[in-house]
Amino acid sequence: MKHIAESTVRRLSLYLRFLEDFEQRGLATISSDELAARGGTTSAQVRKDLSFFGSFGKRGLGYAVPELAAKLRDILGLGREWRVIIIGAGKIGSALAQYRGFRQRGFNVVGIYDSDPAKVGKRVDGFTIRDLTTLEKDVAKEEIDIAVLTVPAEAAQQVVTRIVKAGIGAVMNFAPVQLQVPDHIALKNVNMAMELEGLSFALANRTPLND
């Protein structure tokens, strides 16, 4: 497959949400214009985004809503369960451990880890916090797909090196630091301060910003 830009994948996730909304409202077909309007983009962009994955829709008739939604779920890998661990049982890690939106999409949090002896063994929202020293053993046994990293910045590189070595192929990093991972590892960085900087930029420059 061609290399797909991250911004394209984000838009596919958005289109899927709109389609599910249309589905709930009983709409059978939708035009690329309508999808584009909801997503704040152009119909040409919608058609281009979808064209990477085959031919959808009929000229003049638009897209069949349930079919396109099913296809997007398939493209996004949402037809199966993904096994997720969270590393770092601080505030954000604990909040994510019980986030309902994950399970609804097939992201199944199976464990949360910390290296702090004061936290290990404590219960948090149905999870018993695991000792980080057991990471490698657990990953081998439990076939973990994705690790969510909510450790302090100074610990993040060391932990991600262990994650990769243990065989996990995808990492969502909340630590405010640029991690080095091999090319075959999927890495996403979520940086709350950077998100706010998009807003301060818009306010400082009086530029509308609407993603």
Next chain:
Amino acid sequence: MKHIAESTVRRLSLYLRFLEDFEQRGLATISSDELAARGGTTSAQVRKDLSFFGSFGKRGLGYAVPELAAKLRDILGLGREWRVIIIGAGKIGSALAQYRGFRQRGFNVVGIYDSDPAKVGKRVDGFTIRDLTTLEKDVAKEEIDIAVLTVPAEAAQQVVTRIVKAGIGAVMNFAPVQLQVPDHIALKNVNMAMELEGLSFALANRTPLND
């Protein structure tokens, strides 16, 4: 000013982080090649991103690290304090209220709100949870710049309409729903499940994804 794409602003935030790292390590100048390598982009992209905001760097000498960092802080609106409120004192709202990375960048959380009588008045990390009914009065008095929305999806549109009417110009939305706001409002959506979908896409399609 020309319209600046959100992806450009994100890269500026990233460049700033690299420059601050270089600054700490005592580097005086940096080439666009080195900045590009750290950011996983091209030197042409770096030069294009910076060219929106004036002329930087000297041919063959690169960029002066402290000057470019200062300029980026200025462009991103980081030379001043931004007053932030959080609406929704659930797990994620509470985690964000005490997130140190915000204050380091000048984002000063001044209050956290909830509409649940069982939560209002309780203390959370140095904040007394405020009653959402006082929002309009507080915003007028406290000159709030940015609202972070961590309420349930079904309440989000109603709350954002109040936020906008109260005069707040920027909203960071964590509710998994597409909000309608006037064009002059800066809106950023952070959707944790969508971030994970970027990873499931990469795993399902065996495509490297490295932002």
